Amino acid sequence: xxxxxxxxxxxxxxxxxxxxxxxxxxxxxxxxxxxxxxxxxxxxxxxxxxxxxxxxxxxxxxxxxxxxxxxxxxxxxxxxxxxxxxxxxxxxxxxxxxxxxxxxxxxxxxxxxxxxxxxxxxxxxxxxxxxxxxxxxxxxxxxxxxxxxxxxxxxxxxxxxxxxxxxxxxxxxxxxxxxxxxxxxxxxxxxxxxxxxxxxxxxxxxxxxx
Numbered sequence: 344x345x346x347x348x349x350x351x352x353x354x355x356x357x358x359x360x361x362x363x364x365x366x367x368x369x370x371x372x373x374x375x376x377x378x379x380x381x382x383x384x385x386x387x388x389x390x391x392x393x394x395x396x397x398x399x400x401x402x403x404x405x406x407x408x409x410x411x412x413x414x415x416x417x418x419x420x421x422x423x424x425x426x427x428x429x430x431x432x433x434x435x436x437x438x439x440x441x442x443x444x445x446x447x448x449x450x451x452x453x454x455x456x457x458x459x460x461x462x463x464x465x466x467x468x469x470x471x472x473x474x475x476x477x478x479x480x481x482x483x484x485x486x487x488x489x490x491x492x493x494x495x496x497x498x499x500x501x502x503x504x505x506x507x508x509x510x511x512x513x514x515x516x517x518x519x520x521x522x523x524x525x526x527x528x529x530x531x532x533x534x535x536x537x538x539x540x541x542x543x544x545x546x547x548x549x550x551x552x553x
Contacts, residue, residue, distance in 0.1 A: 373438050373494065374549055375424045377542025383417035388531035391476075395524040396553045403473040403478065404464075407457045410479070412451070437497035438490075445486035452482055480517035480530040484510045487537055501543065506537045513537065 375440030390409045393399045456479075488510035491503040513533040520526035 345381075372540045373435075373442065374545030374547075376442065377538050377545060379421045379424065379542075380414075380417050381538025381542055383413040383475050384534040385531045386540065387413040388480075388527040388534065392524040392527035392531070395527065403470040404461070406473055406476055407453075407460075410453055410476075418446075435498075438494040441490045441493045444473040445490050448484060449479070449483055453479060474522065477526060480526055480533075481514045481521075483530070484514040484517060484533060484537070488514065491537075502548075503541060506541045509533075510537045521553075 390399065390413075394401050394405060394409070396469050399405075453476075456472075456475040459475060460470070463466060463469055463472035488507045491507035491510060495501060495503040495507065510533075513529070513536075516529055517526050517533070520529060
């Protein structure tokens with residue numbers, strides 16, 4: 344009877360060793376996604392700022408087309424780029440699930456804001472509902488902070504922790520700038536800092552084999 348707990352403990356230790364070993368040998372595989380979505384967010388943010396400043400004479404509902412269009416292109420491109428990747432480790436599976444959940448949160452929020460804005464526009468003839476799009480930048484950076492911290496912990500890799508802290512700082516900055524074109528300019532710069540740059544870092548590590 345004493346051998347069963349001992350065997351269970353040995354199995355647990357073996358699993359932990361395997362997880363640690365695969366995390367050390369195989370890097371996180373989200374670099375391409377970081378770059379793709381970082382570029383998409385940067386482009387959408389700059390277009391949003393240009394619309395708010397009057398550089399682009401587009402109607403407010405164009406905001407939905409800007410964000411949905413760029414995000415859909417990013418999703419399609421990311422899906423194409425994922426094919427042929429190496430088999431994901433446990434840490435990579437955690438990473439993918441966290442980012443997928445974060446994407447659902449952002450997408451659902453964007454759709455809800457758009458629905459509310461269109462409802463307000465049809466009932467009251469007012470486009471003030473589109474102001475709620477100012478929620479997107481801080482929510483996006485909040486998702487980045489959570490996803491990066493979770494990915495870093497799952498992989499036992501501190502690479503993304505600094506970017507998670509930077510994402511929290513950007514959350515605060517974009518909240519304080521809510522309603523101004525500068526909010527989206529900061530979002531564009533932030534996407535470069537916490538998405539494109541770490542994505543390039545992860546890609547280099549992936550190509551180097553960890």
